[in-house]
Amino acid sequence: MKSILYGVTADVSLVFYAGHASALRAAGFEVAFLSGSGPFVQQFADAERVTVFEVAMKREPSLVADLGALLRVLRVILRVRPLLTNFGTPKAGLLGNVAAFLCRVPHRVYTLHGLRLETETGWRRRILATCERIACGCATAVVCVSPSLRERAIELRLVRAEKAIVLGKGTCNGIEVSRFAPVAANLARAEPLRKTLGLSPSVPVMGFVGRFTRDKGMREIHEVFRVLRRERPHLRLLLVGDFEKGDAVAEGVRAAMERDPGIVRTGWAADASPYYHLMDVVLLPTHREGFSLVSLEAQAAGIPVVVTRATGIVNSVREGRSGWTVPVGDVPAMVKAIRTLLDNPGLRSQMGGVGQEWVGREFTGHRVRAALIGEYQRWLRGTAEPKARPTPQAGWGGVAKRIFDLTILGLSWPLVLPLLAILALLLRLSTGGPVLFRQQRPGQHGRPFMLVKFRTMTQDRDADGRLLPDAQRLTRLGRFLRTASLDELPELWNVFTGTMTLVGPRPLLMEYLDSYTPEQARRHQVLPGITGWAQIHGRNAIGWKEKFALDTWYVDHWSLALDLRILLATVWRVLGREHVSHAGHATMPYFISGRAESDCE
Numbered sequence: 001m002k003s004i005l006y007g008v009t010a011d012v013s014l015v016f017y018a019g020h021a022s023a024l025r026a027a028g029f030e031v032a033f034l035s036g037s038g039p040f041v042q043q044f045a046d047a048e049r050v051t052v053f054e055v056a057m058k059r060e061p062s063l064v065a066d067l068g069a070l071l072r073v074l075r076v077i078l079r080v081r082p083l084l085t086n087f088g089t090p091k092a093g094l095l096g097n098v099a100a101f102l103c104r105v106p107h108r109v110y111t112l113h114g115l116r117l118e119t120e121t122g123w124r125r126r127i128l129a130t131c132e133r134i135a136c137g138c139a140t141a142v143v144c145v146s147p148s149l150r151e152r153a154i155e156l157r158l159v160r161a162e163k164a165i166v167l168g169k170g171t172c173n174g175i176e177v178s179r180f181a182p183v184a185a186n187l188a189r190a191e192p193l194r195k196t197l198g199l200s201p202s203v204p205v206m207g208f209v210g211r212f213t214r215d216k217g218m219r220e221i222h223e224v225f226r227v228l229r230r231e232r233p234h235l236r237l238l239l240v241g242d243f244e245k246g247d248a249v250a251e252g253v254r255a256a257m258e259r260d261p262g263i264v265r266t267g268w269a270a271d272a273s274p275y276y277h278l279m280d281v282v283l284l285p286t287h288r289e290g291f292s293l294v295s296l297e298a299q300a301a302g303i304p305v306v307v308t309r310a311t312g313i314v315n316s317v318r319e320g321r322s323g324w325t326v327p328v329g330d331v332p333a334m335v336k337a338i339r340t341l342l343d344n345p346g347l348r349s350q351m352g353g354v355g356q357e358w359v360g361r362e363f364t365g366h367r368v369r370a371a372l373i374g375e376y377q378r379w380l381r382g383t384a385e386p387k388a389r390p391t392p393q394a395g396w397g398g399v400a401k402r403i404f405d406l407t408i409l410g411l412s413w414p415l416v417l418p419l420l421a422i423l424a425l426l427l428r429l430s431t432g433g434p435v436l437f438r439q440q441r442p443g444q445h446g447r448p449f450m451l452v453k454f455r456t457m458t459q460d461r462d463a464d465g466r467l468l469p470d471a472q473r474l475t476r477l478g479r480f481l482r483t484a485s486l487d488e489l490p491e492l493w494n495v496f497t498g499t500m501t502l503v504g505p506r507p508l509l510m511e512y513l514d515s516y517t518p519e520q521a522r523r524h525q526v527l528p529g530i531t532g533w534a535q536i537h538g539r540n541a542i543g544w545k546e547k548f549a550l551d552t553w554y555v556d557h558w559s560l561a562l563d564l565r566i567l568l569a570t571v572w573r574v575l576g577r578e579h580v581s582h583a584g585h586a587t588m589p590y591f592i593s594g595r596a597e598s599d600c601e
């Protein structure tokens with residue numbers, strides 16, 4: 001069964017994934033979760049019948065704490081050994097995707113819930129932008145929870161367009177519409193709350209649900225309420241949630257809200273659904289958002305909403321039909337919109353009906369989860385659980401090897417980058433054609449990846465349009481690059497992206513996969529390398545059978561010391577230009593179950 005690991009920073013964010021576990025199990029997946037500690041962990045684990053690994057993570061940057069959390073996330077990934085990870089929320093997204101990248105998880109999803117950097121400036125904004133770029137860069141796909149969030153992330157160059165997707169109209173989980181619909185059972189649940197909070201049915205109520213923070217627009221909510229309260233002394237502001245320390249509301253604003261008798265605060269509510277039926281209109285003056293489930297929940301309850309034109313939340317309303325959008329921070333525009341809705345019960349009812357229909361059609365949890373599972377199945381198609389016996393590179397050995405590769409890359413870039421630029425220029429001048437040769441090759445467990453190296457052959461063809469033999473197409477500069485092994489230098493990019501390693505069995509052709517014996521196929525238990533045990537024991541001068549035996553020996557006997565030995569031996573052999581080609585061939589004969597037919601680049 002193919003395994004998936006989810007991760008979020010705080011336990012309260014687990015609510016984003018209610019219903020995921022049962023839907024994934026029904027689709028044939030095995031799922032586990034990771035989150036910070038808190039009271040909702042056990043509640044979620046019991047409700048979803050899943051294992052939740054608790055890993056403490058601080059929302060604010062903390063080098064020591066973050067390194068400790070990264071090691072704990074690595075430990076969980078190595079224990080679960082998932083084929084796919086899905087980390088969301090900023091800190092878990094960063095640490096989780098870096099850990100999954102280091103562990104070479106085949107498919108790494110970053111669910112982008114919003115961009116905290118949008119309301120920051122200076123060094124904090126630069127740090128947050130860097131963290132987002134790292135998280136997106138380590139991921140193989142970035143699921144943005146709204147179309148405008150995707151556009152903004154691409155605009156800020158946080159993620160490449162081809163990597164970013166949106167599920168349907170947006171959100172990461174949709175909502176369970178039936179919980180919010182204004183039907184008799186749900187309305188009955190709201191009545192005891194109305195009495196407890198002292199809200200008469202004749203009293204107009206403006207509502208807000210969420211975290212009480214600066215970025216949620218608590219100052220604007222208070223100002224809008226103060227203006228409208230002067231016109232309507234009986235107006236009440238119902239706030240469902242509580243003040244938070246992070247991104248705290250200004251002390252003066254908080255104090256004024258706490259002592260205002262017209263403001264009713266409920267505190268944190270595990271289930272906010274009944275409270276919507278006590279509201280006439282919902283105001284969400286957020287400065288930044290990912291999408292806003294609150295906006296959808298209010299509309300599902302038949303309540304019109306007024307939201308800002310901020311990233312994410314702007315996609316959560318049908319403008320002029322289920323609510324209105326106003327500029328961020330524009331209190332007069334908010335006052336006008338709320339006043340219009342409070343003065344027109346018929347308009348509120350009409351907009352509420354439109355919102356109900358729209359949310360019920362586009363944002364049900366089942367619809368969104370089905371779209372996500374469809375993506376999972378597409379990504380995982382052909383990715384099988386490794387069945388061969390574990391190798392020394394499994395677990396922490398693989399992490400150590402990855403750190404070793406990245407360290408060598410970091411130390412070598414000052415020398416390698418100028419050399420790459422010079423060789424690329426020479427190739428361009430000598431051939432006039434493309435500098436790089438790209439070809440799909442089988443990686444770890446046979447999964448295909450795109451190998452890049454310097455092009456050493458022309459594309460010359462015969463009269464029938466067939467490529468000429470390798471020996472005729474190999475250029476003079478290309479022959480030099482091959483004998484000096486400089487044509488392999490661009491593969492350092494493959495090492496950086498995690499599709500290759502510095503030392504491992506060489507990646508051959510995709511069509512060879514069906515020709516291996518079960519023993520020979522074990523060479524794919526590990527990542528392919530730029531150099532390897534076979535390369536320092538004859539390279540292209542030895543036969544396929546001997547080469548594959550050397551590859552599988554390496555798989556079984558790997559260690560960092562062995563990698564270092566191979567790298568040093570490779571330098572010696574490259575300087576001596578040994579064993580570049582097989583007798584009678586430009587490189588190696590074509591392998592088909594032991595038969596040689598033609599050469600390949």
